[in-house]
Amino acid sequence: MIQCPRGTRDFLPDEMEKRRFYENRLRHVALTFGFREVETPIFEDAELFILRSGPNVLKELYAFKDKGDRDIALRPEMTAPAVRMFVNGMSNDPKPIKIFYFGQCFRYERPQSGRYREFFQFGAEIIGSANPEYKNGARPETDAEAIAMAASMIKAFGLKEYRIRIGHIGVLRQRIADAGVPADRAAEVLQKLDKKLYEEARPLMEEMGVSAAEIDGIFDLTETVGGPEVLDKVPGEVGDYLRKVVSFLEAMGVETPEIDLGVVRGLDYYTGMVFEAEAPALGAEKQICGGGSYTLSELFGGEKVFSTGFAVGFDRILLAAEKEGQEYVPRGIDAYVLSVTDDMRLKAAEIAAMLRREGISADVDIAGRKMAKALKYASAVRARYAVIVGAKEMEAGAATLRDMGSGEQKTVEVGDLPREIRQAQ
Amino acid sequence: MIQCPRGTRDFLPDEMEKRRFYENRLRHVALTFGFREVETPIFEDAELFILRSGPNVLKELYAFKDKGDRDIALRPEMTAPAVRMFVNGMSNDPKPIKIFYFGQCFRYERPQSGRYREFFQFGAEIIGSANPEYKNGARPETDAEAIAMAASMIKAFGLKEYRIRIGHIGVLRQRIADAGVPADRAAEVLQKLDKKLYEEARPLMEEMGVSAAEIDGIFDLTETVGGPEVLDKVPGEVGDYLRKVVSFLEAMGVETPEIDLGVVRGLDYYTGMVFEAEAPALGAEKQICGGGSYTLSELFGGEKVFSTGFAVGFDRILLAAEKEGQEYVPRGIDAYVLSVTDDMRLKAAEIAAMLRREGISADVDIAGRKMAKALKYASAVRARYAVIVGAKEMEAGAATLRDMGSGEQKTVEVGDLPREIRQAQ
Numbered sequence: 001m002i003q004c005p006r007g008t009r010d011f012l013p014d015e016m017e018k019r020r021f022y023e024n025r026l027r028h029v030a031l032t033f034g035f036r037e038v039e040t041p042i043f044e045d046a047e048l049f050i051l052r053s054g055p056n057v058l059k060e061l062y063a064f065k066d067k068g069d070r071d072i073a074l075r076p077e078m079t080a081p082a083v084r085m086f087v088n089g090m091s092n093d094p095k096p097i098k099i100f101y102f103g104q105c106f107r108y109e110r111p112q113s114g115r116y117r118e119f120f121q122f123g124a125e126i127i128g129s130a131n132p133e134y135k136n137g138a139r140p141e142t143d144a145e146a147i148a149m150a151a152s153m154i155k156a157f158g159l160k161e162y163r164i165r166i167g168h169i170g171v172l173r174q175r176i177a178d179a180g181v182p183a184d185r186a187a188e189v190l191q192k193l194d195k196k197l198y199e200e201a202r203p204l205m206e207e208m209g210v211s212a213a214e215i216d217g218i219f220d221l222t223e224t225v226g227g228p229e230v231l232d233k234v235p236g237e238v239g240d241y242l243r244k245v246v247s248f249l250e251a252m253g254v255e256t257p258e259i260d261l262g263v264v265r266g267l268d269y270y271t272g273m274v275f276e277a278e279a280p281a282l283g284a285e286k287q288i289c290g291g292g293s294y295t296l297s298e299l300f301g302g303e304k305v306f307s308t309g310f311a312v313g314f315d316r317i318l319l320a321a322e323k324e325g326q327e328y329v330p331r332g333i334d335a336y337v338l339s340v341t342d343d344m345r346l347k348a349a350e351i352a353a354m355l356r357r358e359g360i361s362a363d364v365d366i367a368g369r370k371m372a373k374a375l376k377y378a379s380a381v382r383a384r385y386a387v388i389v390g391a392k393e394m395e396a397g398a399a400t401l402r403d404m405g406s407g408e409q410k411t412v413e414v415g416d417l418p419r420e421i422r423q424a425q
Numbered sequence: 426m427i428q429c430p431r432g433t434r435d436f437l438p439d440e441m442e443k444r445r446f447y448e449n450r451l452r453h454v455a456l457t458f459g460f461r462e463v464e465t466p467i468f469e470d471a472e473l474f475i476l477r478s479g480p481n482v483l484k485e486l487y488a489f490k491d492k493g494d495r496d497i498a499l500r501p502e503m504t505a506p507a508v509r510m511f512v513n514g515m516s517n518d519p520k521p522i523k524i525f526y527f528g529q530c531f532r533y534e535r536p537q538s539g540r541y542r543e544f545f546q547f548g549a550e551i552i553g554s555a556n557p558e559y560k561n562g563a564r565p566e567t568d569a570e571a572i573a574m575a576a577s578m579i580k581a582f583g584l585k586e587y588r589i590r591i592g593h594i595g596v597l598r599q600r601i602a603d604a605g606v607p608a609d610r611a612a613e614v615l616q617k618l619d620k621k622l623y624e625e626a627r628p629l630m631e632e633m634g635v636s637a638a639e640i641d642g643i644f645d646l647t648e649t650v651g652g653p654e655v656l657d658k659v660p661g662e663v664g665d666y667l668r669k670v671v672s673f674l675e676a677m678g679v680e681t682p683e684i685d686l687g688v689v690r691g692l693d694y695y696t697g698m699v700f701e702a703e704a705p706a707l708g709a710e711k712q713i714c715g716g717g718s719y720t721l722s723e724l725f726g727g728e729k730v731f732s733t734g735f736a737v738g739f740d741r742i743l744l745a746a747e748k749e750g751q752e753y754v755p756r757g758i759d760a761y762v763l764s765v766t767d768d769m770r771l772k773a774a775e776i777a778a779m780l781r782r783e784g785i786s787a788d789v790d791i792a793g794r795k796m797a798k799a800l801k802y803a804s805a806v807r808a809r810y811a812v813i814v815g816a817k818e819m820e821a822g823a824a825t826l827r828d829m830g831s832g833e834q835k836t837v838e839v840g841d842l843p844r845e846i847r848q849a850q
Contacts (some may be wrong), residue, residue, distance in 0.1 A: 002473050002509055005497060008466035010510040013524065016462045032781040034788030034806070036760045037441045039544050041433035042467055042499070042529055048427050064489035064497075067533055072430060072489075074467070084427055085435040094805040096792055099438065108492055129792045141774065143793040148778065240477030244658050250799055251771040253779035301426030333459050346676040349566065351575065353677035356457040366566040367521055378518040381459070402847030409849045 007117025015178035025156040030100040040081035046073040052080040074106035087302030088413040095128035144248030167263030179214040222262035279320035307332040331383025338374040340390035358418040399417035426792040433541025443753040450581040465506035469496040477505040487531040499531035512727030519551035550734035569673030592688030604639040605765040619689035647687035704745035757807025763790040765815035783843040
């Protein structure tokens with residue numbers, strides 16, 4: 001028996017209905033925030049992802065040579081494709097450009113609980129709100145807009161417990177530079193700090209000549225977590241900047257997120273504010289969302305444009321909601337139409353077609369079942385009503401409407417069926 | 426500058442909005458017909474598609490070896506994956522199982538007008554409505570249900586001109602067998618006839634010992650096209666069967682489709698009724714939909730289950746609607762919120778957040794623009810209203826609401842903004 005490939009999944013009807021429900025909630029939030037949807041190909045030149053993430057990404061890429069000997073990769077994330085799309089086709093549009101996307105991403109790694117080779121991401125980017133006022137083109141409003149939308153999305157999943165932690169890549173970068181970490185080795189150190197691998201970060205920095213006291217200070221900084229009051233410890237421009245982000249978030253009614261200077265994010269391309277969200281229900285692998293301000297377009301041959309974006313791990317956040325005990329009840333169909341006798345089968349098809357034209361979801365017996373078995377099938381497909389088409393009622397242009405929940409039945413004129421069925425919804 | 430890979434496309438916001446609009450129309454039709462959505466992985470073991478279509482399919486597959494040395498293929502179609510899913514996880518569900526799916530498919534071929542390496546298909550399957558009454562497990566109701574849904578989908582695109590042609594694979598199969606084509610070479614002949622390649626079909630059949638008169642008769646049969654009256658020429662069971670399909674279609678109000686015994690469909694797995702739809706607006710490559718009754722599950726290790734399904738070429742049908750002159754007008758956003766002075770920026774963010782919570786799509790100036798430029802941006806993103814937040818109006822808890830179409834302005838209390846904006850929709 002052929003199975004689906006390792007690390008991939010089939011989504012059966014109940015699961016799929018739930019996923020579409022939440023996908024559409026995310027889409028609704030993005031549209032209310034004035035973002036517009038885009039879509040990019042499932043695969044890209046592998047080069048695109050190497051430019052974004054460095055050659056190390058290759059070992060995790062689902063990459064292959066196509067028949068034209070091109071190095072192709074199934075996309076591991078969608079920020080790079082979205083920015084490539086911007087460079088290719090949207091760079092002259094009025095800025096900021098606010099876009100979002102949803103779809104499959106792929107990585108070649110050992111599948112484990114909640115981690116798949118084919119997984120689903122939702123992401124959004126605000127591209128190009130250039131700003132003379134702040135360093136690195138950042139605007140506190142842009143960053144707040146992204147965080148506020150992420151918060152609304154998490155709420156849209158009905159998550160009860162979650163944390164949003166906001167940091168700034170500049171603080172730690174400045175600090176390790178001041179401590180003597182050479183610029184070309186900063187990424188190594190930041191990647192260790194990102195994962196709180198202090199035992200590995202210490203010898204690495206020692207080797208670079210950073211003193212034990214400096215190292216302790218750096219570790220302290222990455223453990224600086226708390227409410228907006230923590231910002232008192234953040235010197236100069238960055239502190240002012242993050243205070244403004246927090247003011248905008250408060251104005252937008254976002255429950256005050258935490259400040260956490262230990263939010264590093266592994267990648268070089270971040271330029272300022274960075275943030276992450278986590279759901280404790282997930283245990284160790286608890287991150288559900290991450291993002292920040294960055295520049296990327298110049299790596300793909302475009303102008304340098306300051307941007308802010310984030311991605312939501314759709315599978316992870318769904319799993320978190322499930323672990324919190326949230327249930328999704330599948331909708332089922334409105335009506336199941338069946339005929340009492342074979343000579344009513346054409347009539348049953350006619351009634352089903354009429355209901356469908358009225359926007360009512362209606363199935364009709366196509367298996368030639370007798371009534372008792374057809375009603376059993378109607379229950380199995382969660383029909384709210386059965387429309388029973390019998391010769392006697394049909395003479396008066398009517399059919400029997402059976403409430404599948406209560407078992408109550410009444411005779412209804414065919415023309416009134418849509419109204420009767422809709423009323424009960 | 427990195428481009429998207431050959432034969433693939435980016436969908437920018439206006440195009441994407443249009444695509445989602447029509448995708449959702451298709452989804453709506455499928456749901457009203459009582460079908461439920463499923464999703465399968467983007468790639469499968471290449472074996473799956475070889476089992477369905479024969480080894481010849483390999484040369485068109487976007488196939489590769491993954492790092493685990495597995496032969497993987499990006500899916501070229503979704504019937505085989507859907508049936509595999511059925512065998513793996515749904516075979517014990519009450520039948521018939523009515524499922525649909527929408528997504529990317531891939532084929533490695535020279536990209537040409539309207540044909541892409543990454544393309545989008547919508548498909549539906551009715552799996553398992555076993556039937557003692559007819560040959561090959563077919564039921565006319567099942568086949569009519571599939572054709573009726575295909576017709577509703579084509580209508581959902583607003584296509585003015587299209588043809589639906591219904592045939593039956595049994596007629597031609599029987600005829601060429603009677604004429605002396607060996608069973609193991611029938612597929613070769615049918616593939617030529619499917620493409621109306623008479624000049625190639627003739628020597629092929631001659632070589633198999635079929636007489637010139639028989640060959641002419643076979644060609645005539647494939648040119649037998651017309652209204653239901655054509656069925657008078659179809660002998661025995663098949664004629665009766667297709668007449669029943671037509672009766673059900675008439676009962677469901679489907680404008681009478683054509684009978685065309687030349688609809689062959691290239692693949693071995695079809696068992697009875699086959700149908701195709703075409704849009705003349707597309708010229709030579711005019712097929713927009715195709716399907717029929719088949720069995721496939723037994724090839725994937727499951728029980729043999731009679732099914733009927735079809736697929737709609739989403740890119741093609743969109744192109745047909747476009748060529749017919751249909752226009753889609755992007756929705757734009759409801760409101761763009763901007764502040765007259767910098768001290769009103771927090772207030773503007775607060776109002777935008779309030780509107781969004783009310784389900785109104787609202788953008789807010791995050792670029793720090795002066796009013797004239799901000800209004801220009803609001804036009805560019807097709808905002809229906811601008812909400813202008815000034816200090817003086819704010820003192821009375823109000824803002825200026827500007828109709829971006831007419832240019833009319835009025836002062837509105839902040840709490841009344843959602844109602845005012847919604848009223849005009």
